[in-house]
Amino acid sequence: MNPLNPSNSLTGGDLLAESLAAQGVSRVFGIPGVQLDPAADALYRRADRIAFTCARNEQATTYMADGYARSTGEVGVAMVVPGPGVLNALSGLATAYSANSPVLLLAGQIDSQAIGKGLGALHEIPDQTGILQRLTKWTGTARSAEQIPALVAEAFRQLRGGRPRPVALEVPPDVLAATAQAVIPQRVEGALVQPDPQLVAKAGELLRKARRPLIYVGGGAIAADASEALVALAEALEAPVLVSENGRGAIDARHRLAFDALALRAFRPDADVVLAVGTRFVSTFGTRIDTAGAKVILLNAEEADLHGPREADVRLHADARLGLLGLAEEVEGPARTRRDDEFTAVRQWLDGQFADIAPQREYLAAIRQALPDDGVLVSEFTQVGYAASACYPAYRPRTYIGPGYQGTLGYGFATALGVKSADPDRPVVSINGDGGFSWTLQELSTARKYGIGLVTVVFHDGFYGNVRRIQKNRYDARYFATDLANPDYPVLAEAFGIASAHARTPKELEGVLGDAVSAGEPVLIDVPVGEFPSPWHLIHEGIPRPAPLAPDAHLRTEES
Numbered sequence: 001m002n003p004l005n006p007s008n009s010l011t012g013g014d015l016l017a018e019s020l021a022a023q024g025v026s027r028v029f030g031i032p033g034v035q036l037d038p039a040a041d042a043l044y045r046r047a048d049r050i051a052f053t054c055a056r057n058e059q060a061t062t063y064m065a066d067g068y069a070r071s072t073g074e075v076g077v078a079m080v081v082p083g084p085g086v087l088n089a090l091s092g093l094a095t096a097y098s099a100n101s102p103v104l105l106l107a108g109q110i111d112s113q114a115i116g117k118g119l120g121a122l123h124e125i126p127d128q129t130g131i132l133q134r135l136t137k138w139t140g141t142a143r144s145a146e147q148i149p150a151l152v153a154e155a156f157r158q159l160r161g162g163r164p165r166p167v168a169l170e171v172p173p174d175v176l177a178a179t180a181q182a183v184i185p186q187r188v189e190g191a192l193v194q195p196d197p198q199l200v201a202k203a204g205e206l207l208r209k210a211r212r213p214l215i216y217v218g219g220g221a222i223a224a225d226a227s228e229a230l231v232a233l234a235e236a237l238e239a240p241v242l243v244s245e246n247g248r249g250a251i252d253a254r255h256r257l258a259f260d261a262l263a264l265r266a267f268r269p270d271a272d273v274v275l276a277v278g279t280r281f282v283s284t285f286g287t288r289i290d291t292a293g294a295k296v297i298l299l300n301a302e303e304a305d306l307h308g309p310r311e312a313d314v315r316l317h318a319d320a321r322l323g324l325l326g327l328a329e330e331v332e333g334p335a336r337t338r339r340d341d342e343f344t345a346v347r348q349w350l351d352g353q354f355a356d357i358a359p360q361r362e363y364l365a366a367i368r369q370a371l372p373d374d375g376v377l378v379s380e381f382t383q384v385g386y387a388a389s390a391c392y393p394a395y396r397p398r399t400y401i402g403p404g405y406q407g408t409l410g411y412g413f414a415t416a417l418g419v420k421s422a423d424p425d426r427p428v429v430s431i432n433g434d435g436g437f438s439w440t441l442q443e444l445s446t447a448r449k450y451g452i453g454l455v456t457v458v459f460h461d462g463f464y465g466n467v468r469r470i471q472k473n474r475y476d477a478r479y480f481a482t483d484l485a486n487p488d489y490p491v492l493a494e495a496f497g498i499a500s501a502h503a504r505t506p507k508e509l510e511g512v513l514g515d516a517v518s519a520g521e522p523v524l525i526d527v528p529v530g531e532f533p534s535p536w537h538l539i540h541e542g543i544p545r546p547a548p549l550a551p552d553a554h555l556r557t558e559e560s
Contacts, residue, residue: 009179012145013038016106016171017046019152020077022184027051028106029064029418030079035108035123038176039079053421053450056442058085060414062092062166063440065103067418069096071376071398073225075159076418079106082170083123086132093135095411096166099246099404100219102159103166107132112143112172129170137165142172145180153185161190163302164223193301195318195326203275203297203314204330210273210295212339213239216264219246219404220278220301222397226321227251230277233328238336240267240343244279245389248400253393259346260391262353262538266346268292275327278320280305284405284540299323356545357535359554360387362506363459363527367429368393370513375399375427376419380412382433383465383532390538410439413456417443420454427455427517434460434486444496447522455516457509457525458489461556469534473546489526498522504556528556 010018016039020028031054032040043052055061058080065076076096080089086107096103109128110121118126125131132139138158140151148171155167207213215237221230227250234241234257241251242259251258259267268274273295281289281298288309298305298312299320306315316323354361363384367377373395379385379402394400401419403411416430437458447454468482493500501516503509503525516523531553537543 011038012176012178013042015148017042018184019149021049023156028077029053029061033081035081035173058088060440060443062089063414064418066096066101067415068422069101070401071419072422075102077104082108083125095406095408098406100164102164105168107170109170109172111174132168136168139168141170142175145178146182149182149184153188157188157190192319195323199316200326204327206273208331212270213237213273214267214271215239215241216276217247217250218244218279221250221320224320227397229321229324233324236331245402249394249397252395266349357387360384364392366506366510369510378412378416378430380432380436381409386535410436414440414443420452430456432458435464448497453520455523459527459529461529493524500524502526530554530556
């Protein structure tokens, strides 16, 4: 531990900033306000160590922090005022919670002596602490300036150990303004969940005896930096690796053992052991995933995700990387017979299934072609985004980011700004629908102000497309509140001083994206589209295959 100069007293704001720097924080996303003045002043005086990105809405601060965290594996930090500021930031916090993202929210509070008294202080809301506790792994409240360094250290211990999820630290204004002498803890690391050797041996025996094992992977494998161990085990077992949405990139999509999650429907009739790694391993509706009677091994750092509604023969509570390394030792042996013919047949089956969403796949292929291997796609709840969750080929970890089970419409653009801020030299593409983009389009101002060279694509059809499809198919086309009045996107971009481009087909988009990615500046790409075929039967098992649309239904022939 490094003591501060004992002859000097620092404000709580200074202690907060020094504590963040000691934990390796180099950027904070936030919006200043009166309850945060001492913290803002402390950050001002440490601008050479901690950069501050000021958003236009608190909602964007936690989205940006989430994007920063998921694309780097480091902690993303947001800072907002209490009450309405915290409430605005909750959607991003909820998204980070669902996606297991290490985000720290520095939440302002009212004066410490007034908390919980209902006096009507500026920005006071009932039980702000309790609200934050529902959406975090851990929440702390500093009651004195001296407590701040230890609380920051504990926040990072929580963020870096076990299952990654957001945490919050409340810092009242009187605490930030008070002076104190304290000790700044050095960088802390969280404890990894160690696997039980007996359970590893039991699971290893099942895998060793399996003739047709398969591995199903979620975001926990990426969070644990377990890709190398995952591939080694898969190759030793000659086991296909099926990636969930959050698991995209855990294995290079070009690897001969890599498959989209839809392939489970083709593999499971003959699979004898299923190893689920770093995944909740339940459907979108919270029901058990059908494994057709195969033995099931669950490997997860979160104890709760090892139990019902899931059924398992072995429940291995462990860090994904450590668990996979242990299993690899257990299954060491002669090379297994390759399953190439089986894999080829499954790939052909997948291509036939995904032909139902050929227009979306064409747009995704254009994006993939324009991005280098390490380029990041930040998806959205839009028609092309739904398809991306099922079949976008990610080549490296942390290069595909989706909204997780929260399904947060409108999260994508601001999240992508955080991704690009984390590594300005890495190409990042944000895809949006016109519905979702409207949530945070004001952050074009943030992109311009800080020169964040994000490429933003808006596919616009003039509707909340998914809701409109439901109204069309289930409610006899009784359309209600699904039509949109959109801006002229190139004019919008110009108003913010941002370059724009236009594309009407996947081929045009590929060319425009290539230029935009190379430009290194903020670019908004306008893509007018028509009706896309439904992807839901491919994403949610049990939904009937819909009637096909006209081949060119997705192309906009004229402006609406």
